[in-house]
Every structure is written in C-alpha cells, then in structure tokens.
Amino acid sequence: MAEPAFTQKEEGFRADNGRGEGRTIPGALTEKQRETLEELGREGLLERYRLMYMIRNFEQRSEQAYQQKKIGGFLHLYMGQEALGVGMLGAIGPRDYVVTSYRDHGVALALGLEPGPLMAELFGKETGISRGRGGSMHFFSKEKNFLGGHGIVGGQIPIGLGAAFTARYRAEGQVSLIFFGDGALQQGAFHEAANIASLWELPAIFIIENNRYGMGTSVERSSSVQDLTLKARGYNMEGVQVDGMNLLDCHALMKEAVASRRQNPRPLLVEARTYRFRGHSISDPATYRAREEVESYQRLDPLRQVRGLLEEMGWLNEQEARELEKKVRDEVLAAVRFADESPLPDPAGLGRYVYA
Numbered sequence: 001m002a003e004p005a006f007t008q009k010e011e012g013f014r015a016d017n018g019r020g021e022g023r024t025i026p027g028a029l030t031e032k033q034r035e036t037l038e039e040l041g042r043e044g045l046l047e048r049y050r051l052m053y054m055i056r057n058f059e060q061r062s063e064q065a066y067q068q069k070k071i072g073g074f075l076h077l078y079m080g081q082e083a084l085g086v087g088m089l090g091a092i093g094p095r096d097y098v099v100t101s102y103r104d105h106g107v108a109l110a111l112g113l114e115p116g117p118l119m120a121e122l123f124g125k126e127t128g129i130s131r132g133r134g135g136s137m138h139f140f141s142k143e144k145n146f147l148g149g150h151g152i153v154g155g156q157i158p159i160g161l162g163a164a165f166t167a168r169y170r171a172e173g174q175v176s177l178i179f180f181g182d183g184a185l186q187q188g189a190f191h192e193a194a195n196i197a198s199l200w201e202l203p204a205i206f207i208i209e210n211n212r213y214g215m216g217t218s219v220e221r222s223s224s225v226q227d228l229t230l231k232a233r234g235y236n237m238e239g240v241q242v243d244g245m246n247l248l249d250c251h252a253l254m255k256e257a258v259a260s261r262r263q264n265p266r267p268l269l270v271e272a273r274t275y276r277f278r279g280h281s282i283s284d285p286a287t288y289r290a291r292e293e294v295e296s297y298q299r300l301d302p303l304r305q306v307r308g309l310l311e312e313m314g315w316l317n318e319q320e321a322r323e324l325e326k327k328v329r330d331e332v333l334a335a336v337r338f339a340d341e342s343p344l345p346d347p348a349g350l351g352r353y354v355y356a
Contacts, residue, residue, distance in 0.1 A: 033248040040251070042315040046324070048090055048247060049306045049316075052082040053325055055106045056303055057332045058115055062105065062122055062136075065336065066282050071122045074151075075136050078106030080245075080277035083302030084209060085110040087250025088272075092177065092258055097145045097163035099156045100179035102137035103209075103276075104149025107179060111144045115335035125342035131353045132345045153214075154180060154187030157206070161193040164204035164267075173262040175203040177254075183214020185228060194235040197267035204267045205257055209244065211276040216288045232269035244274030245302045275300075 029037065037045070059077045066075050078085065081103075089098065089110040100107045108118055113129065121128030122136055130140050140148040147163060150156035160178030167174035184190060185208055197204040208228055212219050220226065229239030242253045250272065257268055275297040279286035286294075310316035316324075 029248070032252050033246075036248040036252045037309070037313075040248075042310075042313070044090075045306065045310060045313075045315065048086050048251075049303070049310060050324060050328060051086045051090075051110055052247070052303050052306060053328050054115065054332065055079075055082045055085070055109050057329055058109060058119070058335070059105060061332050061336055062119070063278075063282065065119075065122065065339075070340070071136070072124065073135050073137075074102065075122070075282040076103040076105075076280065077276070077278045077282070078103055080297065080302070081209060081211060081274045082106060082110075083247040083306070084244040084250055084272050084274050087247040088177070088207065088254040091251050091254035092175070095145060095172070095174050096258070097147060097160065097167065097174065097176040098179070099147040099160040099163065099176070100149050101153070101156060101181055101184065101209075102149055102151045103181070104137065104139045107149070108139045108141070108146065111141070111146055113139070113141055113144060113146070115332055116338040119332075119335040119339040120342045123339040123342070124344065125339055126345045127338070127342040133354055154184035154189040156180065157184070157187070157189045157193045160206075161197060161202065161204055164197060164202040165200070168200065168202050168265050175205055175258050175261050177205050177207060179207045179209055181214060182208055182210040182212070182219045182228065183217070183222060185231065186214075186222060191235075194232070194237060194267065194269070198235040198237050201266050203261040203265040205254075205261070205270060206267065207270045207272060209274055210271055211274050213276070213280065213289070215280045216284070216286075218288075228271040229269055235267075237267050237269055239269040239271070241271045241273065244272030245297075245300050245305070247302060247306050 055078055059079050062071065062075060063077060065071050085106040089107065098107065098111065105118065109115065117127060117129040118139060121130055121132060121134060121139060124132045124135060126132050130138050134140065137149050137151040140146060147159055157178055157180060160176050164176035167176055180190070194206065210219060210228060214222055229241055232239030240253065243249045253270065277298060307316065307321060
C-alpha cells in the first residue's frame with residue numbers, strides 16, 4: 001500500500017478509535033472534515049471504505065466479464081468516482097429518492113443493493129435487478145426508491161424533478177437526488193427542470209458529477225463557464241462546489257443539504273468535481289486524455305485516501321485491510337458465479353416488466 005494520503009501532523013482534537021483508545025485526528029484535515037470524521041467514527045468510515053472497495057472491484061470484474069463477452073451492449077464504469085456516490089448517498093434517508101444516468105453501478109451499490117442481482121443484470125439474466133431487461137444502464141429498485149439509471153443523456157432529470165414534486169406534495173420531508181454528468185448540464189431538460197424546481201420550491205438536489213469529460217469532449221470545450229455552479233444563478237438557486245474525490249467533504253455537504261431541505265424545501269445545484277479512471281464507456285480508449293493528466297488524478301484515488309485515513313487513525317491495520325478486501329473480492333466473485341449460473345429470460349415473456 002502506498003503512503004497514507006494524510007500524513008501531516010499537528011495538534012488536533014481527540015477521538016475514540018473504536019477500541020477505547022483516544023487518537024489525535026490528523027491536522028491535515030479541515031475543521032469540517034474533522035467534525036465529519038468524528039461523526040462517522042471507526043465503524044462508519046470502515047463501512048464506507050468497504051462500499052467503495054466493493055464498487056471498485058465490482059467494476060473491475062464487470063470490465064473483465066465484458067472482455068470475456070459475458071456482457072453485451074454498453075458498459076460505463078464508476079472507477080474514480082466512488083467517494084462521490086458513497087459519501088453523498090450515505091448521508092440520506094431510506095425514503096429519499098435517487099435517480100442517475102447510465103453510469104449507475106456505483107450508485108446502486110452505494111445504496112446497499114446486493115452485487116449478485118446487479119451482476120446478473122449485466123449478464124442479461126432473469127435474476128437481474130431489472131429481470132435482465134435493462135442491462136448496465138437501467139438498474140432500478142423500488143425498495144430503495146432508486147428510480148433507475150437512464151441511457152438518454154439528461155433523461156433522468158425530469159424524472160427526479162417529478163419525485164421532488166411528489167415529496168413536496170406529500171410534505172413528508174423527503175428529498176430527491178438527481179445525479180447527472182457535466183455533459184447533461186447543457187441539455188434543455190436540466191434548464192426546464194431547474195426553472196420549475198425553483199418556481200415551485202421543490203426539494204430537488206441536482207448533482208453534477210463533473211468528471212471533466214462528456215464522452216470525449218472536455219468541459220472546457222462544452223461549457224461557457226468553468227464554474228458550473230454559476231448555472232444556478234439564472235434560476236434563483238443556490239449552487240455549491242465540492243471535492244467529489246473526498247469522501248468526508250461529500251458526506252458533510254449532503255448531510256447539511258438534506259437536513260435543511262427537509263425543513264425548508266428548495267432546490268440546490270451541486271458541482272462535484274471528480275474524475276473517471278476509465279474511458280467514457282468500455283469501448284472508449286480515452287486517447288483524448290494525456291497520460292500525465294490521468295496519473296495526476298490517480299494519485300488522488302479516493303480509495304487510497306480513505307484507507308490512508310483509516311490507517312492514520314489507527315482504525316485499520318494491514319492485516320485487517322487484507323481481510324476486509326478479500327471478503328469483498330469473494331463477495332463479488334460469488335456475484336459473478338451467481339450471474340453465470342442464472343437462467344436467461346424466457347423469450348415468450350419479453351414484454352413482461354417492460355410495459356405497464
């Protein structure tokens with residue numbers, strides 16, 4: 001393992017490490033990050049690292065299965081963006097709504113969906129989360145209020161807006177999280193939804209997963225402004241930026257955003273600055289990016305940051321990390337076996353689960 005991401009030492013406050021021992025939280029953290037770390041504690045941070053490692057390994061196995069021709073169609077991987085999904089979704093409640101784009105594997109796992117049915121969906125099997133009818137871009141879970149991944153760029157935004165309207169109408173304190181990429185920000189669907197959300201004061205949290213590229217086009221070439229939160233001003237909406245590769249920052253921002261909107265419904269635009277480690281999809285060699293650029297972001301790997309912090313706090317040693325990571329890898333391998341052994345859908349029922 002590389003050196004921990006947080007190594008600077010200075011006097012800080014004391015926190016219990018889960019074993020009855022006090023430890024000074026590293027001084028390299030901001031005050032807000034320290035507060036978030038104390039709130040999560042050892043068990044909370046370990047669980048989020050487990051989920052992040054699950055997403056990373058799930059995506060690696062998905063990539064391998066695609067190369068083995070066990071998965072067809074498109075495959076958009078979430079590697080590099082794990083802190084964003086896990087950080088934000090770990091700060092919401094079980095009744096809140098979530099909708100996202102075609103890069104949906106990480107969001108589904110961060111919501112706590114089991115990897116077996118997700119992998120089976122990638123394999124097009126009847127046991128898949130969408131009965132094998134949706135594939136990679138269309139995970140869905142009514143149980144988790146996950147309104148799905150969506151293959152049309154920006155197509156999920158009006159759906160998330162509808163969920164926000166439902167939340168406001170029922171007045172039960174729910175919020176709607178609407179994830180989309182920087183490329184989708186330029187779609188008319190976003191601007192229409194943002195206008196309605198502000199006019200009607202809906203609890204819609206628009207989250208731009210700004211990984212710097214819409215397919216192969218950089219955000220510098222597609223957006224008239226580089227601070228994407230400026231788009232909020234035209235709709236009388238608050239806009240905030242967050243480091244999408246920092247778990248603590250993502251958790252803290254979403255916790256505050258959700259809590260305030262439960263009491264006072266209104267929309268919010270979040271620009272989460274992140275980076276995808278792979279191409280836009282499995283078929284994209286990403287030759288439009290310089291190797292030096294990719295390597296510079298890989299040095300900020302969110303998994304490395306969180307594991308480094310766990311080690312720095314004395315909450316995880318090398319042996320414990322190996323055991324945790326092996327358990328996750330075994331779980332993902334079991335998901336691959338489950339998908340392999342599951343039956344294909346009966347062609348006679350092709351329209352079932354598809355049309356109402």
